[in-house]
Amino acid sequence: MNTPIAQLKNVVKRYGQLTALDGVSLQLHPGELLALLGPNGAGKSTAVSLLLGLQRTDAGRAELFGLDPQSLDARRRIGVMLQSANLPQTLRVGELLRLTASYYPHPRSIAESAELAGVSDLLMRPYGKLSGGQQRRVQFALAMCGRPQLLFLDEPTVGMDITARQKLWTAMRTLVAEGCSVVLTTHYLEEAEALAQRVIVLGKGRVLSEGSVDALRARVALTRIRCMTDLDAGAIAAWPEVTMARREDGRLAITTPAAENVVRRLLDADPALTGLEVQRAGLAEAFTELTRDDQREAA
Amino acid sequence: MNAMTMEQTMRMPMRRVLGAYLAEARSECRRYLRAPGFMLPITLFPSMFYLLFGVLLGPHNSADAGRYLLASYSIFGVMSPGLFGFGVSLALERDGGLLTLKRALPMPPGAYLLGKMLMAMAAAGAVVLILLALAFGLAHVSLTLAQVLALLLTGVLGVLPFCTLGMLVGTLLKGQGAPGLLNLIYLPMSFLSGLWVPLPMLPKFLQQIAPLWPSYHLDRIALAAVGMRQDALWPHALVLLGVAAAFWWLAARRLRRVG
Numbered sequence: 001m002n003t004p005i006a007q008l009k010n011v012v013k014r015y016g017q018l019t020a021l022d023g024v025s026l027q028l029h030p031g032e033l034l035a036l037l038g039p040n041g042a043g044k045s046t047a048v049s050l051l052l053g054l055q056r057t058d059a060g061r062a063e064l065f066g067l068d069p070q071s072l073d074a075r076r077r078i079g080v081m082l083q084s085a086n087l088p089q090t091l092r093v094g095e096l097l098r099l100t101a102s103y104y105p106h107p108r109s110i111a112e113s114a115e116l117a118g119v120s121d122l123l124m125r126p127y128g129k130l131s132g133g134q135q136r137r138v139q140f141a142l143a144m145c146g147r148p149q150l151l152f153l154d155e156p157t158v159g160m161d162i163t164a165r166q167k168l169w170t171a172m173r174t175l176v177a178e179g180c181s182v183v184l185t186t187h188y189l190e191e192a193e194a195l196a197q198r199v200i201v202l203g204k205g206r207v208l209s210e211g212s213v214d215a216l217r218a219r220v221a222l223t224r225i226r227c228m229t230d231l232d233a234g235a236i237a238a239w240p241e242v243t244m245a246r247r248e249d250g251r252l253a254i255t256t257p258a259a260e261n262v263v264r265r266l267l268d269a270d271p272a273l274t275g276l277e278v279q280r281a282g283l284a285e286a287f288t289e290l291t292r293d294d295q296r297e298a299a
Numbered sequence: 300m301n302a303m304t305m306e307q308t309m310r311m312p313m314r315r316v317l318g319a320y321l322a323e324a325r326s327e328c329r330r331y332l333r334a335p336g337f338m339l340p341i342t343l344f345p346s347m348f349y350l351l352f353g354v355l356l357g358p359h360n361s362a363d364a365g366r367y368l369l370a371s372y373s374i375f376g377v378m379s380p381g382l383f384g385f386g387v388s389l390a391l392e393r394d395g396g397l398l399t400l401k402r403a404l405p406m407p408p409g410a411y412l413l414g415k416m417l418m419a420m421a422a423a424g425a426v427v428l429i430l431l432a433l434a435f436g437l438a439h440v441s442l443t444l445a446q447v448l449a450l451l452l453t454g455v456l457g458v459l460p461f462c463t464l465g466m467l468v469g470t471l472l473k474g475q476g477a478p479g480l481l482n483l484i485y486l487p488m489s490f491l492s493g494l495w496v497p498l499p500m501l502p503k504f505l506q507q508i509a510p511l512w513p514s515y516h517l518d519r520i521a522l523a524a525v526g527m528r529q530d531a532l533w534p535h536a537l538v539l540l541g542v543a544a545a546f547w548w549l550a551a552r553r554l555r556r557v558g
Contacts, residue, residue: 052403056556075405076309082403086395090333091326102322103405105311126333146405 005030005150005181006051011060013046020046022205033182035196037189039291042202044185048154051183052080076105079148081139083155089128093119093138096127097145104146116174117141118167132159140168150181157191169195189287203291223259226251227266228275239265251275320410327414328421341383342422345376346429352495354438363527365440367497370521373427373454374514375494380422381458382481385415386465390477393469416462423458427451442525449524457517460539463546470553488512513542
């Protein structure tokens, strides 16, 4: 089971002077949900488009199911939801599903795909008349109507409200439970945190970190402290061992690798302090920490 | 699942592959039939041109002149769905990301382009029919049934080289740039091929370079179809075939590389 179903091997991709990917290797195993994270320009989209065979590598290899990603046999096993695709406005949702399903050897039924993506009530509507969130759901239905073994989802929940996003997460979990693998790129870290078994963080065309969500979090031993206080955020940010301090919704939010010391000092400084919360940092903090050097250089 | 069984499960029976081609062509036609704002001007523009310059301002005294103008304006009309229907829609869809998605999906090769081609052929047929109606109804042109069918066939097949030219332009320019360049090709080429004003009335030099333009060769075939010429058609057909193959090759190569 450990043969990867998709992989990049030491891939280099350049656009003129710019090196988008600089020796990236990554593997996707059957049945796993892999999240690709990274700030804008990190190389996420390039990695995905190489795996999809939309572009060619300058060095190294991209493989889908051990095949060239451009081969029809490889593409018949994947489903795709791209970040932006203007589908024909005048076609009805049902017609789009029927067309896309016709490309695959063993597609789901129209009704089943629509049900999974929550678009059953939209089948007769022209695509152009749908809201942005509805269009995203239709695109998701198109991505999985071919019963793919591997699903590429590029920023799938952008433009969706919370209910729609939750529904899509449920659908993704259902697919993964059926044995479908997923490559997910997202800039909602809570999405990766909720869904991904493995996270790869890209920065400036290189793999900065790879591992489970927990492992990634553990790499950055940060803690979040929140409390109600009149103390000045700017002054606290200057304390030793404080990574970040700012006001969030009227509360003071601090991140630090040394929670005990900072809490002790906080309580000393403001005896009237209330509402103290101490929490291990989430993926967001870990991600900021990992990509910070990158952004500093870029700035 | 091991590699062997995956290999087998992914094989598509021929019937389903054909089904995918059909579904693509049906979708392509349906989406543009429902958006008349795109195809209607493309078909009506040349018809209006014929009505103004071929019928109202054209010579009324000679049956030959009427047939000549009908054939030439038919070719002018047929070029339009090829260049614009194919080229502009391709340029817009490359811009909007639809083509990128199709390239990632397991759409059978060429199904998308084939769908567009069929749509352009249907539109070309419609243009010729409109012009025939105008010619019979208003310009009192008379043709035999065989000539009508020959002209229709010339139009429906003759649109193909212009599809490939439109396709090439559509792969070179994205979005809104394509219509401008296509007009720069369409209008001068039509004039230089003698589609508006018969070639013998143009300056000698322009007559000499006319064989450079693909539309000139298609016009020769159309003129033969309505009984205005008797010379051999195969050199013209061969030129058109070569032009179509060359543009197709260039455009397909670019689509594969750039998308």
